[in-house]
Amino acid sequence: MSFEVSHTTRVIMEGIETQNQLTNWRQNGISHFQGFLFASAAPLSSPVRS
Numbered sequence: 001m002s003f004e005v006s007h008t009t010r011v012i013m014e015g016i017e018t019q020n021q022l023t024n025w026r027q028n029g030i031s032h033f034q035g036f037l038f039a040s041a042a043p044l045s046s047p048v049r050s
Contacts, residue, residue: 013025016035
């Protein structure tokens with residue numbers, strides 16, 4: 001799979017579950033991620049606040 005990103009496009013790749021997926025997307029120019037590799041989902045009763 002190829003993924004082209006311009007210098008003005010910001011992409012957050014969702015659903016990253018394995019180190020292999022993370023490595024693959026980094027090699028294809030993506031630098032922002034979220035998914036179970038970083039943190040499991042929080043229940044609705046305890047939302048995460050930033």
